[in-house]
Amino acid sequence: MLAFKHGDSAAFEELLRRHFRGVLNFVYRFIGPRDIAEELTHEVFIKVYRNAAGYEPRAHFRTWLFTIAKRLCLNELRRKSHDELSLEAMESSSADRGRTALPDPSPPAEEDLIRRERTAAVRAAIDELSENQRLALILRRYEGFSHEEIAAALGISEKAVKSLLSRAREHLRQKLAPWVEK
Numbered sequence: 001m002l003a004f005k006h007g008d009s010a011a012f013e014e015l016l017r018r019h020f021r022g023v024l025n026f027v028y029r030f031i032g033p034r035d036i037a038e039e040l041t042h043e044v045f046i047k048v049y050r051n052a053a054g055y056e057p058r059a060h061f062r063t064w065l066f067t068i069a070k071r072l073c074l075n076e077l078r079r080k081s082h083d084e085l086s087l088e089a090m091e092s093s094s095a096d097r098g099r100t101a102l103p104d105p106s107p108p109a110e111e112d113l114i115r116r117e118r119t120a121a122v123r124a125a126i127d128e129l130s131e132n133q134r135l136a137l138i139l140r141r142y143e144g145f146s147h148e149e150i151a152a153a154l155g156i157s158e159k160a161v162k163s164l165l166s167r168a169r170e171h172l173r174q175k176l177a178p179w180v181e182k
Contacts, residue, residue: 001015001048001052001055001057001061001064002055002057004052005052005053005055012048012049012052015045015048015061016045019062019065020041020045022143023041023044023045023065023066023069024037024038024041025142025143026066026069026138026139026142026143027040027041027044027069027072027073029126029138029142030070030073030134030135030138031073031076031077032123036076040069040072040073040076041069043072044065044068044069044072047068047072048065048068059149059152060149060152062145062149063145063149063152063153066139066143066145066153067152067153070135070153070154073135074131077131118179121175121176121178121179122172122176122179124175125171125172125175125176126172128171128175129168129171129172130164132154132156132164133164133165133167133168133171134168135150135153135154136150136154136161136164136165136168137164137165137168137169139153140165147161147162147165
């Protein structure tokens with residue numbers, strides 16, 4: 001990042017090569033739909049590009065990068081929440097006009113159905129976590145961040161990170177107990 005800040009455009013390409021996939025995975029796990037995750041990931045790197053002149057290495061670059069990603073994700077969730085409220089109001093004011101679902105031409109095999117249900121249960125359990133618990137869990141589990149890096153990205157203490165992760169694991173343990181084989 002420092003090389004890019006000082007005018008080396010190839011350094012930005014290297015940053016993209018090294019970090020794009022990780023940021024995309026983080027955003028996807030936090031937000032959901034792939035198209036929105038890709039769009040937000042592009043926005044993250046646009047912000048990195050535009051803010052290069054002001055970059056100061058107070059923490060690891062990756063921490064700074066994921067802090068940007070976190071903020072964009074939270075903004076997207078707030079926007080999405082607002083949009084859903086507006087959509088609900090529009091739907092409640094108009095009658096359902098005979099929408100019918102098309103039949104599924106090939107019902108999934110039993111194993112595939114169970115896998116999909118399990119995946120949906122995990123996703124739903126993660127979605128029930130508070131924003132900070134979800135962020136801490138994703139950064140730790142999927143991005144391999146240390147407690148120190150998570151604390152820096154979220155702007156909280158390491159002790160608070162440990163507490164968030166503990167509460168998140170306990171919540172997931174309770175919600176996913178039916179899916180765990182004895």
